[in-house]
Amino acid sequence: MIDFSHVYKTYQEDVVALKNIDLSINKGEFVFLTGPSGAGKTTLFKILSCYDHATSGDIRVAGYDLNKIKPSEVPFFRRKIGVIYQDFKLLSDRTVFENVALPLEVRNERQSYINKRVDEILTEVGLSHKKTKYPQQLSGGEQQRVSIARALVHHPGILIADEPTGNLDPDLSEDIIDVLDKVNAQGTTVFVATHDLDLVKRRAKRHICLEAGNMTGDTQC
Numbered sequence: 001m002i003d004f005s006h007v008y009k010t011y012q013e014d015v016v017a018l019k020n021i022d023l024s025i026n027k028g029e030f031v032f033l034t035g036p037s038g039a040g041k042t043t044l045f046k047i048l049s050c051y052d053h054a055t056s057g058d059i060r061v062a063g064y065d066l067n068k069i070k071p072s073e074v075p076f077f078r079r080k081i082g083v084i085y086q087d088f089k090l091l092s093d094r095t096v097f098e099n100v101a102l103p104l105e106v107r108n109e110r111q112s113y114i115n116k117r118v119d120e121i122l123t124e125v126g127l128s129h130k131k132t133k134y135p136q137q138l139s140g141g142e143q144q145r146v147s148i149a150r151a152l153v154h155h156p157g158i159l160i161a162d163e164p165t166g167n168l169d170p171d172l173s174e175d176i177i178d179v180l181d182k183v184n185a186q187g188t189t190v191f192v193a194t195h196d197l198d199l200v201k202r203r204a205k206r207h208i209c210l211e212a213g214n215m216t217g218d219t220q221c
């Protein structure tokens with residue numbers, strides 16, 4: 001599902017963000033990516049989701065060779081991936097329902113399908129009762145659940161979460177990982193970056209470590 005082979009990323013001559021990354025993740029896995037700030041986690045996710053290109057190396061994701069992907073194929077590739085971020089990235093002038101519906105609207109799905117699918121995914125993340133609220137009327141944990149619903153509304157096979165609990169206190173962080181666990185149990189491949197090692201230690205999951213762009217560990221708990 002995700003294959004990196006000898007991947008390097010150099011921003012400027014002197015900033016090597018990823019060094020010789022070899023990584024293989026199978027369909028249906030749940031994987032944590034840890035490392036201190038600046039280790040290269042976000043860079044790895046940007047390359048994985050085709051928001052940036054590697055400097056060298058082979059990358060295959062969801063059946064696409066990202067060195068050979070044509071610009072016209074990128075939107076189709078992105079449908080295979082859902083992404084959530086530390087700061088939620090919700091639109092403040094749209095309701096919960098409208099935020100989650102957006103990816104389906106841009107694809108011109110039928111309104112009857114949008115209504116059904118958004119209700120279904122909001123129920124899955126436990127927020128169907130908040131669908132008419134605006135993001136600022138929700139707690140941080142609820143806002144992150146909305147962003148998870150938006151990332152999953154188009155049924156991607158892979159969910160990438162870049163520091164999804166970075167703005168949340170410990171209890172809410174555990175709740176968010178529980179939601180991601182449930183998503184994974186339904187078959188979605190989940191890849192979560194965090195610098196919160198305590199969060200990782202409490203879960204028996206595969207754990208990949210990055211340090212200064214090097215992969216320094218890959219353990220299956």
Ligand SMILES: Nc1ncnc2c1ncn2[C@@H]1O[C@H](COP(=O)(O)OP(=O)(O)O)[C@@H](O)[C@H]1O
Pocket residue numbers: 011012015016017035036037038039040041042043044
């Ligand atoms: N757009 C960029 N231009 C130049 N350097 C960058 C850019 N993005 C990240 N970096 C550098 O690459 C390294 C890895 O950053 P990043 O992937 O954001 O790490 P992490 O997400 O683990 O904190 C850091 O040294 C960072 O300063």
Ligand SMILES: [Mg+2]
Pocket residue numbers: 041042043162163
């Ligand atoms: Mg980062």
